[in-house]
Structures are given as structure tokens and as C-alpha cells.
Amino acid sequence: MTRFARGVAVGVALTLSLAGCAADAEPPRATPTVSASAEPVADSLAVVGDSMTLAATACGTPGACVEASWAVGTDPSVGSIADRMAALSGSRPAVEAIAKLGARVSWARSAVDALAADPPDVVLVLLGANDACAPSTAEMTSAEDFAADYTQVLAGIRSAAPDARIVAFSVPDLLRLWELGRADPEIVRMWDESPGCRSLLASADSDAAADVDRRASVEALVAEYDLAIEAACAAAEGCTSDGGAVHDIRFEPEDISALDHFHASRAGQATLAAGAWTIVEAALSD
Template structure:
């Protein structure tokens, strides 16, 4: 099978499995490698773009129904209204990259660490990583991924990609500010009713309308976990010269109510995907200055 055909088939299979199962949402840590960053070539283009992540990168629930909507994905989407990273690369270079979607609903950092070699086997030029929401958003607070475990798995994932594809560039994105979702929906009876009836994100959204001290403290612990994940992402990426972090840009994004899906009051809407793409793009420009400048 030719290289391009193999990538398209791999991506289609990944998307097929992702659509089938929808949910709401070791290794040494962050050691410096001796590898030098790949040198950008003037006029170079990204022939193959891969995204590693969860349901956010699949556009789940963004198009008004309980389903994936990959055409509006912030990373690889084709919808003109989103201006995805793939579309921006095409605009900057004149070449539309092939896309490899290694994202699954409900994926956490352990899932993507295990899949890293498979992603890299597709020989992408650029890998975008957005993961961590499902590590914090658990059915119960005691199941939130510990920060040290997240750090180890994230470093293992980065090193797995690099080991299989030494010339690849990686852009590591911070975990979105999940507390914003609760702030945006806590006064909406529809959102509160849906969150309280769903087991998917009890760690943050359970008892959504409660102001009891225990519930306030529980939400605060989720916020602390997300902050710790973001520190781990930045440190792991900064220690690897072939990785560019977003310096917290995605986490710092201020989402409006219209940026959140009306289906579950959790995932980004189409407008939210566009907002995310705009915030994610500057890190790509830093990672590939000669290709995008």
C-alpha cells in the first residue's frame, strides 16, 4: 500500500472506532534528550499532520447531535468556518496536509502514551497533542489521574513519538480550563440537570448546583490537578528540543457560552472549535517558522 493510501486508511479506521464509542469526555519523567531539533527548510510544507487526543479533537457533539463531527475539528477539520490547523497550514504553504487522527472519546494520557508508536508509524511531519481533560474529568474525584502519573505518561508519550519518528515536530497543548465549563453552565437548569444525571465527569460537574463546602473543595482539587498537568506538559516539552509548547495558551482561552455545545454543555461547539484553532495556531507558527511565515 502506498504511503498516502496507508495514512488515509489508518485515519479512517481511527475515526470509525472513535464514532462507535462516545463518552463525555514507569518511564522516567521529563528528561532532557540529546537530539537536536529538526531544522526547518525554507519553503517546507507539512505533508502529513497528526493529532493525538480525545473527543475534543474529533469534534464530538459540535454539530448539534451526539456524534463525532470531524469536519469541524480544530486540528484537522475542513469546515471553512473553523479555520483548522490543517486549513491554516494549507493557506500558509499552498499544500493541504494529509491528516492522521489518533483521537478517541474518553482517551486519557495513558491511552495516548500507548498509541504513540502507532501514530509515529504514519510518518507525520507534525504532531499536535491535546490531552488531559479526561484525566481530570472522571466519574468521581478519587479517580482523577495523579499528577505524577500524568507526568510520567506524558513524557513517555513524547519520547515514544520521537523514537519512532526522529524528524517529527511536536506541538504540546495545555489542558483547557475545565472549571470554565461549570462557571458557564452552573446557572442553566438544562446544563445542571444533564450534568447531574451523567456519570462521566462527576469529579467536576457532579452536584453541579451545590455550594456545599465539600463540593467546592472537590472542584478546587480538579482545578489543582489541571494546573499540575499543565506544568508537567510545559516542562516535558521544554526539555525536548523537537517539542514546542503552547505556553498555556489553550488553558488561558476564555470561552463564551456559544463556544460550548448545546448537546452536552461540555464539548466545544463549532464556534468553540474555531476559537480553539485560533488559540492553537501561534504555537504551530513557532514550531515551523519557515513553513508558516
């Protein structure tokens, strides 16, 4: 059962009845089998996120590929959180994705108000990558602003969905993405020609001290973001933090899109779903 997936960045609502991806195909992955449980673990699931949640490039073309989303997707090779919830009870939750390509945490402060129209039972939050992946290090969101914005996001979710269980995920390891591509001249050339994430990907093959220090500053800032996420979640009623679990996921080359060598492929979406599920399952059992 589907409500809708709200993809603000592409200017239209993205429903989850989209056709399956044909490009960039990967071998099917095992997904949980449906149990005989009589009660659904939750009737509804919402996720607040960015291009990762919209599965940007996962269909092998630019833009969103929501059916491959780690959180709410329907592609069986991904084994999304929604599909895993269905496997526990035999009843798939209604889903809603409040997500935007390039979203920063500040964007979500007001976007989560939309949850009040039909409050979900569970809300997943995966934000922060775009706050560090900026056109320059000067344009990265400061740790202080990030903490304040994230606290407001959780407060907004709690106000809009008073009874929801919230799961707050850490920021994926951005430096790992750089490590996977930095030695490939073609990938470096692609990154050099792109305006995206210059704070991390500029001069990707350079070992000059200034470039090494710049990347280290991005890594350190993400670590501060993760501490802020954990602290904000600890202070919010009904919130479960992943304790850095998503950040600790070690993506491999097959997990990264062949289109831009930065976003997750469908295999990467599946890797994220599997890593996130342990935390969601624990939150559901509370």
C-alpha cells in the same frame, strides 16, 4: 490530501471526506487566504487527542464530527490548523488523527506507535481533560502518573516520528465550562443525569464547602498537569509547549455544544483553532 483519522472510540477509521454538518449551524468565520508560497510548510500533520480533537457533538448529534475538528477538520467555518497550514503555502498537509472519545494520557502511550507507519512532519498533542474529568475525584489521574504517562507519550512520538516537530498543548480550562452552565437549572439537571465528569460536574449548583473544595481540587490538578506538560516538552527534542495558551482560552456560551453543554460547538472548535494556531505557527518557523 488526507491519510485518515483514526477514531478508536467509535470502532472504525473516520475519514475526512465526511459530509458537512447540517445541524447546530453557525455563521461562517473568516479563514486565512491561500498564499503564493512555493513550498508547503509541512507535508503531513498528525494530532493525538480525545473528544475535543474528534469534535464530539459539533454536528449537533452525539459522537465524532471530525470535519469540524480544530486540528484536522475541513469545515471552513472552523479554520482548522490543517487549513491554516494550507493557507500559508497553498498545499494542504496529509492529516491523521490518533484520537479516542474519553482518551486519557495513558491510552496514548501505545497509540502513538501507529505514527511509525507513515511518520508525519508535525504532531500536535492535546490530552489531559479526561484525566481530571473522572467519575469521582478518587479516579482522577494523579499528577505523578500524568507526568510519567505524558513523558512516555512524547518519547513514543519521537521514536515513531524522529524528525517531527511536536507541539504540546495545555489542558483546556475545565472550571470555565462549569462556570458557563452552573446557573442554568436545565443544564444542571442535564449534568446531574449524566455519568460524565462527576469529579467536576456533580452538584453543579451547590456552594457547599465540600463541593467548592472538590472543584478547587480539580482546578489545582489541571494546573499540575499543565506544569507536567511544559516540563516534559522542554525535555523532549523538537517540542514546543504552548505555555498554557490553550488553558487560557476563555470559552463563551456560543463555544459550548447545545447538546451536552460540555463539549465544544463548531464555534468552540474555531476558537480553539485560532488560539492554538499562534503556537503552531511559531513552531513551524523554528
